[in-house]
Amino acid sequence: MKNKYLNLNDIYLKDERFRISYFFSLEELALSLKKIGLIYPPLVSFRNNHFILVSGWKRVLACSQISLSSIPVFVVEEEDELKTFLIAFYENLATREFSLLDKAEILRKLKEFGEAKRNILEFYMPLLNIPQTLSHLDMFATFSQFEPELKEFIHEKHIPFASLEMLAEFNSSERRLLLPLLLPLGQNKQKEILENLREISLKNDIPAEKVLKSAEILEIVDSEKLSPLQKANKIRILLKRKRFPHLYSWKEAFDSFLKKACWPEDIAINHSPFFEDEDVTVHFNFKNEKEFKSHLLKLQEVASKKEFSRLFKLFSDD
């Protein structure tokens, strides 16, 4: 490798054949460059009358952001595409952790540059901490095909593998419809939306797109009164209700019982998880004898109401 100074304009950034990462924030690196300059020169290669970047995209983009005109680079003299890509791969492997999207890009490029499938499975996938199975290889290939705006969302929200797997089950236009619903939510709620939507679609043989374009969902989406977070949550609950109609009707019956029985607010009452057992638990806090007796009186009052016996009928088929 030769050391050389290059004008930033002489690096042809449109050629991204060796690029692994597409999403990173440049602020901290730009500050570091301003303070101490560029210590590790990026790697470039001369191909088709251009210098193209092999490794160091973040460094070059940060240099460009702070308007440096020329930078030191190492020129890679290797001509073979795969071997050149491996230089980029190993340089990155040694210095940082790859995101799921980086890994997807690496596997895609290894394949494109002609690396044998068996080598990818047996050698590179363990290096990337990916289980050595063909289905994982296929799955990462799908991730690499995700739309750019979805990739940006995945990067920003640190979406885990399980959710990416679910996203991969939708087509491109469904993913576009889903994106605004997923953006305001945390990971668990995102997963809930994806899972319920997928399963409603599969169970009823309706494309997910049709579910997302149903009148009741569009009404929420088009509402001007609701914030993006409120819309996402409303749709999440709607999907859950569609997916689990019986469970929801039991929950509603339980809540309605509490309302009708005027259940005291400072005494918690819970059914067993998913009503699997007949047990109901009651919980209250007290600081002294007076508070304790007051809670007991409230419970006694509720128990003496006609509605109270309805509680036990809720859990019985009789």
Add this chain to the structure above:
Amino acid sequence: MIESDYTPQKIFIERNSLDFALTKRIIKNTSRVPKEIVDNPHELIEDLKVTRNAIQEGKKYLLLTKQRGEFVKPCPCTPHYIGCNYFIINLELNCPLDCSYCILQHYLSNPLITVHVNLKDLWRELDIFCNKNRKRAFRIGTGELGDSLALDHMTEISKDLISYFRGKRNVYFELKTKTTNIRNVLNQEPADNIVISWSLNSSKMALELERGAPEVEERVYAARRVLEKGFRVGFHFDPLIRYPGWEQDYEELIKMLMKTIEPARIAWMSLGSLRFPPLLKSIIKKRFPKTKIFYDEFIKGKDGKFRYFKPLRIELYKKIISFIKKNGGSDVPLYFCMESEALWREVMRWVPKGKKEVERSLFLPFG
């Protein structure tokens, strides 16, 4: 399975298992199947695991090896639900049938169909086990980690097992199958403590989900032949599955069954609704993407497995039991596989005090 007995593409024999009598018998019964002697079956297993569909690939091969652990174990059942105190003999692992709901897809780490050939160790272990439990009645069977009869045309193991258990009056030995591979059973002298049982489902579910298994009518016909020979028979409605039209389909199945089989010769029937650990769902989604059975209302049970929301299970069981009773099966001993106290109370109208009471309730017809 008589017309289409399972034949592996190749039999791998672990070098240290070559001299066992069962190995020799299987070799004799599979003269046209290529064989390969291997020193380390784990390498084979690891190679299989990286294939795209390791479970399906594994079904193409038979491995003859030694059981290094215990042959006899209590059925693991599931925590927080009532079991039936069953004991299992781990003689074979895996199964040539490919039922989409099968728990073995998740449970077994070895995708090869495996036969443990060190039978002398099995008999020794069984002698000790039976002697230890000689003062009580118990049930034991081979159909937990594989199908009891699917390989029987190669192993002929049913003959050995029936002979072993025939004289042991306190032991109820069960061969559990979905196949019609009953040739060897029919050549054996029956005994009242030997139960040959079939897993049954509606014709629609059997056709859609039980790849490689004979039609339900054929299974019931095989049961009748076994019964005519003098054996007792059992039936396992497991997994019961809800789908549009399930009531009618299960009613038809039970009508057909009870018309063909004399209820008094039915040793027991078990009922279990579809249940699965979370990881099995993702395996099945990959292997059988068209399967819709997992998109009903499943909740996470107390054991962490998904099962139908309780009112749906109650409805399912009540209907099935009413079909059994309506068709002459009022006296057939029934039990649930892995169900809760609440459900026993609601459906059976009694709650066993534990797995031993379930077990005892099944022995009544034997006096």
